Amino acid sequence: MTEASARMVKYAPGRMPSLSPFHFTMIVAAAALVLVSIGNVSPSLERLSDGLPRMANLVGRMMPPNTDPDFLWRVTLRLAETFQIAIAGTAIGVILSLPIAWLAARGVTPAGVFYWFFKALISLFRTIPDLIWALLFVSAVGLGAVAGTMTIIVDTIGFCGRFFAEAMEDSDKEPQEALEAIGASRFSILFGAIIPDVMPSMINTALFALEKAVRSSVVLGLVGAGGIGQELKVAFDLFQYQNAATIILAIFIIVLVMEHITDRLRAKLG
Amino acid sequence: MNATLDTAAAFAAAEPEKNLIVTEALKKAYGYGQLILDGVDLAVNEGEAVALIGANGSGKSTLLKCLIGLHPITAGAVSTFGIRFEGTPKTREKAKIRRQVGFVFQNHGLVRRLSALSNVVQGRLGQPGGLRAVHQAIAPAEWREAAFQALDEVGLADKAGARADQLSGGQAQRVAIARALTRRPRLIIADEPAASLDPAAGHEVMALFRRLAKESGITLIFTSHDMEHARDYSDRVIALKNGCIHFDRRSKDVRDGALEEVFRD
Numbered sequence: 001m002t003e004a005s006a007r008m009v010k011y012a013p014g015r016m017p018s019l020s021p022f023h024f025t026m027i028v029a030a031a032a033l034v035l036v037s038i039g040n041v042s043p044s045l046e047r048l049s050d051g052l053p054r055m056a057n058l059v060g061r062m063m064p065p066n067t068d069p070d071f072l073w074r075v076t077l078r079l080a081e082t083f084q085i086a087i088a089g090t091a092i093g094v095i096l097s098l099p100i101a102w103l104a105a106r107g108v109t110p111a112g113v114f115y116w117f118f119k120a121l122i123s124l125f126r127t128i129p130d131l132i133w134a135l136l137f138v139s140a141v142g143l144g145a146v147a148g149t150m151t152i153i154v155d156t157i158g159f160c161g162r163f164f165a166e167a168m169e170d171s172d173k174e175p176q177e178a179l180e181a182i183g184a185s186r187f188s189i190l191f192g193a194i195i196p197d198v199m200p201s202m203i204n205t206a207l208f209a210l211e212k213a214v215r216s217s218v219v220l221g222l223v224g225a226g227g228i229g230q231e232l233k234v235a236f237d238l239f240q241y242q243n244a245a246t247i248i249l250a251i252f253i254i255v256l257v258m259e260h261i262t263d264r265l266r267a268k269l270g
Numbered sequence: 271m272n273a274t275l276d277t278a279a280a281f282a283a284a285e286p287e288k289n290l291i292v293t294e295a296l297k298k299a300y301g302y303g304q305l306i307l308d309g310v311d312l313a314v315n316e317g318e319a320v321a322l323i324g325a326n327g328s329g330k331s332t333l334l335k336c337l338i339g340l341h342p343i344t345a346g347a348v349s350t351f352g353i354r355f356e357g358t359p360k361t362r363e364k365a366k367i368r369r370q371v372g373f374v375f376q377n378h379g380l381v382r383r384l385s386a387l388s389n390v391v392q393g394r395l396g397q398p399g400g401l402r403a404v405h406q407a408i409a410p411a412e413w414r415e416a417a418f419q420a421l422d423e424v425g426l427a428d429k430a431g432a433r434a435d436q437l438s439g440g441q442a443q444r445v446a447i448a449r450a451l452t453r454r455p456r457l458i459i460a461d462e463p464a465a466s467l468d469p470a471a472g473h474e475v476m477a478l479f480r481r482l483a484k485e486s487g488i489t490l491i492f493t494s495h496d497m498e499h500a501r502d503y504s505d506r507v508i509a510l511k512n513g514c515i516h517f518d519r520r521s522k523d524v525r526d527g528a529l530e531e532v533f534r535d
Contacts, residue, residue, distance in 0.1 A: 178379030178446075181340055181459075183368030183396025192392050192404040196383045 062245035071243060075231065075250055082227035082254070085145050085220070086213040089152020093213075094206045097157050101164030102190055108168045108176075110186045122165065126158030130216045134225040145226030152213045152220075159212060163205040167198040203269055207262040214258045218251050288315040290351065290457060290489050291337055297345035298332050298513075306332045308513035309346070316456070319483060319490040321500035321521070324510035325533050330493040333510065334459050337491075338371050339364045351456065369396045372450025372488075374460040374479075378442040380434035386445045387430040390417035393452040413452075420448035424478060440471030444478065451482055458483060460492035464499060472496065476503045497529045 019027070043051070066072075103111045104118035111118065133154050137147035175193040184192060195202075221229020228247060235244040291314040298307040306329045314320055322330045335341040337350055339359040347356045351370055353363050372393065380389045387406045394403035394413050402408050406417065421430050424444040434442060443463060450458050463479065464472035476492075480503040483490040494500045500507050501521045509516040509532040516532055517524075 172382065174375060174377055174379040175381045177340075178373060178375055178449075179392060179395050181338065181368065181373035182371060182393065182450075182455075183365050184392075184400065185395075188395045188401050188404060191401070192395055193381050196381050199383065 058241065061241040064242065065245035065249055066240075066242040067246065071246065075228070075247060078221075078228040078231045079250055079254055081145055082217045082221075082229075083214070085148040085152060085217040085225075085227050086210065089149045089217070090156050090206070090210045090213045092149075093153040093156025094160055094209065096153065097160035097164050100157060101161045101168060102194075104161065105165040105168035107173075108171070108190075108194060119165070122158055122161035124158075125154050126162060130155045130220065131223055134220045134223045138224045143224040143226075148217055148220045148225035148227055151225055152217060155216060156209045156213060159209050160202075160205050164198070164202055167201040167205075168194055171197045200269060204266060207265055211258055211262050215255055218255070289313045289349075290316045290318075291491075292349040293333075293337070293346065294348075295346040296333070296336060296343060296348060298329070298336055298341065299344045305344075305513050307336070310510075310513070310515055312508060312515060312518065314489060314491060316489055317487050318506060319480060319504045320492075321504035321507045322491065322493045322510060323495070323497070323500050323507060323529070323532060324493075324516075328510040329513045330510055331461050334461055334491065334493060337459065338367050338373075365396070370456045372453075372455040372458040374443070374446045374450050374458065374463045374492075376462040376465045378434075378439075378446040380442055380445055380449075382435040383433060385431050385433055386421060386426060386437065386448075387414070387417055389434055389445055390420050390448045390452050393417070393420075393449040397453065417448070417452050420452040421445070423451065423482060424448045438471075439467050440475060443467060443471075443475050447475070447479060447482070451486070451488075454486055455488060457489045457491070460490070462493050462495065464494065464496065472499065479503065497526075500524075500529075 100118055100122060103109050104115055104122055106115055109115040109118070130151050134147060134151040137150045141147050141150065171194050175197070176189050179189050179193055217227050217229075219229050221227040221231065222233050224230065228251060232244060232247045232251075235241070235247060291312075293310050293312050296307055296310040297305060299305045306327075310329075310333060322333065324330050332341060336343050337348055339348075339350075339355065342358040343356060347354055349355075350367050353359065353367055355363060358364070359367060380386075381392070384392075385406065391403050391406045391409045391413055394400050394409070394417075397403070402410060403413060406414055409417070418427065418430060421427050424447050426441060426444055426448065429437060429441060429445075434445065437445065443466075447463075450460075458479075460479065464475050467475060476499050479490065479492070482488075490504075492504070501524055504521050506519065507521050507524045508518045509528075511532055517528060519528075
């Protein structure tokens with residue numbers, strides 16, 4: 001072995017990182033968990049071969065999609081309602097997220113050590129799935145769009161609250177210190193230094209929240225929280241598959257259009 | 271404990287009615303217990319320009335922040351504008367002190383995405399009703415005009431609409447000076463205002479500082495590593511070494527040998 005090779009063996013990192021017994025055990029356990037999960041709940045080849053003809057049959061019954069003008073008008077109205085749920089829910093959610101994120105942002109919060117309470121509140125809003133929130137609100141305020149809007153509000157606070165708080169925590173500290181030194185209040189510092197600094201990130205997050213809200217508001221109707229989902233449920237319940245096909249196509253188009261608009265806005269702001 | 275108390279300090283101490291700032295055996299330690307300031311006694315008169323010099327870690331920046339209650343004091347006391355406090359000033363006292371202060375940081379501390387004019391208007395944020403100073407668009411006309419005038423004074427009237435992140439280092443620091451000046455504070459504190467600038471821009475900024483402070487009768491305290499700046503742009507140089515005042519002299523009386531000693535271990 002030449003001197004250079006010997007030095008390389010001594011100092012250069014190996015091709016593969018060495019694993020401790022603990023890390024090796026963890027990797028084996030994780031792999032076992034994945035394999036057991038796949039074995040228990042993923043579709044078997046037998047189930048797939050049985051299901052595919054049924055799926056083909058269902059798609060066949062969906063064709064052609066219903067294009068009756070009265071039905072299309074009804075779908076349009078339901079789509080408009082879905083949009084309204086998404087837009088109203090996101091707008092109110094974003095506005096409410098702002099103070100909650102401020103209170104939850106470590107190093108910025110005026111709540112001192114109690115910032116964790118607001119962090120926990122945001123986590124609660126985020127970790128409970130939107131369909132469960134929808135079920136709760138339908139029970140509380142009844143069937144319809146109001147329950148859907150309330151669901152989107154809570155979901156948006158969970159989503160935006162987290163990202164707004166993280167952006168505020170990472171915001172440039174020097175302007176904040178400069179304003180604090182001249183006696184600016186925490187509230188003034190929020191509006192004078194923090195929000196201008198994190199505005200692009202907040203707008204980005206809000207646009208993602210809107211995209212997410214449009215997708216969510218489509219399915220909320222399945223549990224009675226208004227919007228196009230309610231129409232889709234009725235179509236499936238009454239075996240009106242051609243109606244269902246039209247609705248699914250409409251949902252596809254609306255989500256696609258929404259993503260295109262938000263992508264363009266993001267590119268413009270970036 | 272002060273190693274050398276000579277003419278400048280004696281002069282300031284002899285006129286207590288003119289004292290804007292007085293520290294009494296000021297001590298400051300951080301969480302790990304090491305004393306950063308170890309018994310600093312000083313008095314600064316209204317209208318003086320004072321340079322604080324010292325090696326890294328000598329306590330210059332800490333001293334500046336203690337003067338306005340940005341950092342709590344471990345022992346001793348500070349009196350700023352006649353408001354005496356130990357530890358941390360009470361909320362109302364803190365507001366009263368800071369309302370009369372302009373602070374300029376080494377890296378200007380401007381809000382990058384706002385215009386130069388908005389940043390200067392923000393110099394009013396500490397005032398009563400200051401929330402309207404978050405942006406020039408909603409600021410009262412009088413504040414907006416004063417901010418523009420301050421920008422004009424630092425030679426940047428044509429940059430009023432430029433975003434802070436589009437300005438050069440020297441321009442940004444001049445905007446920070448305009449922000450400190452806009453409400454004509456009694457005291458401007460500057461923490462190494464020229465450290466991040468090239469030599470020419472550094473001199474330009476320091477000369478501007480000195481001129482504007484002198485014209486307005488504002489007391490100026492700045493820290494610097496640059497001996498030329500310390501001597502040329504101040505009336506008085508205070509050297510800190512190991513948390514104590516090493517010397518406190520009229521700028522014209524400070525010799526090179528004395529300065530070298532400050533930076534020697």
